[in-house]
Amino acid sequence: MNFRNSGTFERGDLCRKSREQANVSIPVIAEFLKLSTRMIDFYEAGESPVPDDKLLKMAELYGDPLLPWNYWTINSPIAKHYGFKPFTDKTIYSAAIEAGNSFNVISRDREDFMVIMEDGRIDDNERPKYEEIVGASKKASLAVLFLDLILNRKEKTALQEAV
Numbered sequence: 001m002n003f004r005n006s007g008t009f010e011r012g013d014l015c016r017k018s019r020e021q022a023n024v025s026i027p028v029i030a031e032f033l034k035l036s037t038r039m040i041d042f043y044e045a046g047e048s049p050v051p052d053d054k055l056l057k058m059a060e061l062y063g064d065p066l067l068p069w070n071y072w073t074i075n076s077p078i079a080k081h082y083g084f085k086p087f088t089d090k091t092i093y094s095a096a097i098e099a100g101n102s103f104n105v106i107s108r109d110r111e112d113f114m115v116i117m118e119d120g121r122i123d124d125n126e127r128p129k130y131e132e133i134v135g136a137s138k139k140a141s142l143a144v145l146f147l148d149l150i151l152n153r154k155e156k157t158a159l160q161e162a163v
Contacts, residue, residue, distance in 0.1 A: 012046030102140035
């Protein structure tokens with residue numbers, strides 16, 4: 001299957017840009033992953049999907065904890081169905097503000113949520129409030145995930161440890 005024609009070319013671009021930002025050459029990543037340089041070329045051209053174990057090692061070597069998340073959100077039908085998006089223009093501060101605002105909505109509407117869920121179903125009158133609370137919960141979860149990935153990443157990458 002040629003992934004370039006299936007609308008997933010972005011995934012290769014994502015891996016290439018992450019590698020370039022980390023200033024890692026193709027031969028170095030190929031050796032680190034125990035793959036041929038040609039296979040790295042396939043990954044970066046979007047002609048072949050990157051296996052999860054290789055993607056995690058790339059993220060480690062590049063010092064890019066968001067690479068697996070962004071790759072998954074771009075390529076996964078599940079991520080697309082649930083509206084998960086790559087973290088691209090986010091900053092730590094904007095994510096913190098988004099999480100804080102979402103937590104305020106969740107906290108403010110906690111009692112309403114419990115009343116809505118009391119009978120185990122959502123009627124038409126309850127649906128707008130339910131959607132608002134669930135939407136705020138999703139935003140808070142994604143913002144916290146982003147913050148956790150960024151703030152808890154290792155100071156040393158695998159490349160620094162290898163040198």
